[in-house]
Amino acid sequence: MTRPPKRRPEKKKRDRAGKRPPARALRGLPLIIAGIAVLAAGTTSGGVYAALTASESDAGDTGGGDTGGRPVAPPNADRGAPVTVADGGDVAPLRRVVPPDVLAVGTATIPAAKIRRLSKLKRVGEVTAVAGGAIQLQNRAVNALAVDPSAFRSWTPPGTAKNTALWTALAGDQFVTTPDVAEQLRLNRGTRYPIVGRTMPSLVLGGSGELGLPGVDMLVSEKAGTDMGLVPNVAVLVNAPGVDPATTVKAVEQILGGGVKIVNLRASEYQTSGSGRATSYLDLYKQAATTCPGLSWTVLAAIGQVESSHGRNVGPSSAGALGPMQFMPATWKAYGVDGDGDGKADIMNPYDAIPGAAKYLCANGAGRGGQQLYRAVWHYNHADWYVQKVLNLAKAYQAQYS
Structure with a gap:
């Protein structure tokens, strides 16, 4: 991708349709959100x-x-x-909970071939890839993922996964935040807010719930994510039950290469x-x-x-x-x-x-x-x-x- 010859601080570049440029990939993940404690009593013996x-x-x-x-x-x-x-x-009933062990976030779309390689790793249970990017909500930059609510609910902590009302709202093109973001930005459920990405849709807050993913503040539907220009397949979650998390992290690093932020969700800072x-x-x-x-x-x-x-x-x-x-x-x-x-x-x-x-x-x-x-x-x-x-x-x- 070529860069413009000169950045103009006073004006924001727009495309031919007069829209804002696509949302950037997720910014550097601040390790501040307490994640889930995943039960996996594996050893190397x-x-x-x-x-x-x-x-x-x-x-x-x-x-x-x-x-x-x-x-x-x-x-x-x-x-x-x-x-x-x-x-x-409006969403599929919760049939299971899939504890995510590793979160990987790129600066651009992660190639489908690499995602397939991840899914074929020995002892990897499941892999899911989602769109994402940094957008603006209430004049603050937040990290958002665009997900299929029926599929993604299984990857969230049990308390959030079972909250059918939350996922039904997401299926209705409303948005969901973590409780911390809802409190910090003084968001009210049922209220409509402008969200700034490639476009600036006005979406209703459908509720809040713990997502268990450090640095991820918000979920939107796949349709809303496409409209806002979120980056396709920029984040990948990996479930590898019973495997030493350090082993999983190394395997993911080898496949995805440099330029991808990889988070061990079992690390102590993400325990309850x-x-x-x-x-x-x-x-x-x-x-x-x-x-x-x-x-x-x-x-x-x-x-x-x-x-x-x-x-x-x-x-x-x-x-x-x-x-x-x-x-x-x-x-x-x-x-x-x-x-x-x-x-x-x-x-x-x-x-x-x-x-x-x-x-x-x-x-x-x-x-x-x-x-x-x-x-x-x-x-x-x-x-x-x-x-x-x-x-x-x-x-x-x-x-x-x-």
């Missing part, structure tokens, strides 16, 4: 590493005798209310700040375990790994199990929990499903440890191999996080 990286075919379909590989309600259990599966209407609000599966397992005295969060984490690889494969399984903890619907009617206080127990929502699993285990004596814990996990899936796998994984998590 043989057996444990392999055990902690269940393949996608394993996750969410473990089999196991007459239980179908899932917790089954006893015959006399109260069937309770119907199973709730949230439906987003202790505000009490869970923003990751790790937080959810720890919080849910407190509802069952004597139950270690590592057991819940191990079950979450075996059942769905922490939300990567939420079914339905061949037996009809659903959600990140793979409950059979009949069991959920008996043991489902409204963990986030939104008035419904949603089998697909990790905020509900994980404490539901704690409730089920506790009802079967898991908090007493020893043989009672063994029997409680066996009730989750009537197979001794399953119990042994869960308990070994729990020990590995304990060693990793102690």
Whole structure:
């Protein structure tokens, strides 16, 4: 791209249609936003590493005798209310949460061939590329990504991912910001604001939510991003469950080369700040375990790994199990929990499903440890191999996080 011979400070260059030039790629990412804590207890030592990286075919379909590989309600259990599966209407319902491990941001479009190479890396689960750029909102430069709300919601922290109203607003060409930006710029939900990019559309603020991505302040729809001239495929998110994050970062660097900012989202500065609000599966397992005295969060984490690889494969399984903890619907009617206080127990929502699993285990004596814990996990899936796998994984998590 050629540069103009002389920059004029008093006037902004415009194209032939009288529009502003395209928005620049994301500015240097300030490492100021507390990101999500991603649960991935991987090591470089043989057996444990392999055990902690269940393949996608394993996750969410473990089999196991007459239980179908899932917790089954006893015959006399109260069937309770119907199973709730949230439906987003204008957006696809949340079926999983994909924890991003690495964020890469270029200064221009990242070539599609390089993105394909990233997706083919060994042990990389998923890759998504989105448009982005620095735009102006309320006379302040902010970093925006243009996303498909149905697809991108899975990449955000669980609390944001499950907020269907937020993603429905985004699908309606409204915009979404982080809570910090909404507060700093004194933005009001439902109010229309001019956004300056290549064009200057006036968009309604649809709400705010934590995005878990350092330096990313705002989301707009793909249509709005195209209209504003955001740079296509300028940012890439990589999910590599169970892999040492430093290994993933190096592999991404080798493929994308220089000129790309690469952020390890598992670094300590992006862990949760202790505000009490869970923003990751790790937080959810720890919080849910407190509802069952004597139950270690590592057991819940191990079950979450075996059942769905922490939300990567939420079914339905061949037996009809659903959600990140793979409950059979009949069991959920008996043991489902409204963990986030939104008035419904949603089998697909990790905020509900994980404490539901704690409730089920506790009802079967898991908090007493020893043989009672063994029997409680066996009730989750009537197979001794399953119990042994869960308990070994729990020990590995304990060693990793102690």
